[in-house]
Amino acid sequence: MTTLGRFWVYWMTVAYVHDGDTIMGEVDMGRRIHVRPAAVRFARINAPELNKPGGHESRDYLRGIVQPLDLIRIVSQEWQQNEKYDRFLGEVYKGDVDLSDAMLVAGHAVTYESTERRLWPAIDMSAWLSARQPT
Numbered sequence: 001m002t003t004l005g006r007f008w009v010y011w012m013t014v015a016y017v018h019d020g021d022t023i024m025g026e027v028d029m030g031r032r033i034h035v036r037p038a039a040v041r042f043a044r045i046n047a048p049e050l051n052k053p054g055g056h057e058s059r060d061y062l063r064g065i066v067q068p069l070d071l072i073r074i075v076s077q078e079w080q081q082n083e084k085y086d087r088f089l090g091e092v093y094k095g096d097v098d099l100s101d102a103m104l105v106a107g108h109a110v111t112y113e114s115t116e117r118r119l120w121p122a123i124d125m126s127a128w129l130s131a132r133q134p135t
Contacts, residue, residue, distance in 0.1 A: 007075050009074070010027050010028065011027070012028070012040060012073075013028070014068055014069060014070045014071075015037065015068060019047060019048075020058030020061070020103060021041060021045055021046060021103070022040065023039070025040070027074070038087075038088060039087040041088065041089050043089055044112055045110065046109060046112040065099065066094055070094060072093060072094050072099075
């Protein structure tokens with residue numbers, strides 16, 4: 001974990017893609033502390049549930065981007081580490097690809113406008129993109 005002002009950066013080793021806005025895996029909290037199993041929920045978007053039209057297509061599209069054992073970054077605000085289902089909530093990146101934006105552009109998700117997620121400011125990615133990858 002790396003702190004950047006009001007944000008924390010975590011690393012996750014992907015186990016599997018659950019649906020179009022949730023990934024399961026192991027989160028490296030730093031200092032040799034790992035959370036597994038852990039779920040990360042993408043901030044800003046809402047993808048269809050698996051039992052709804054488009055749910056399987058949304059999940060399969062994300063599976064085309066993120067595979068098991070991939071290393072992804074989670075950027076989370078300090079005041080909102082977990083959401084109501086105890087998933088990590090944050091901006092999720094594979095390399096420099098913002099996965100929320102990728103899902104929106106592909107039409108597999110819509111913008112989620114709840115009060116809690118509306119407060120996300122624009123993030124200057126340069127600081128944490130250079131954050132050291134765990135070894």
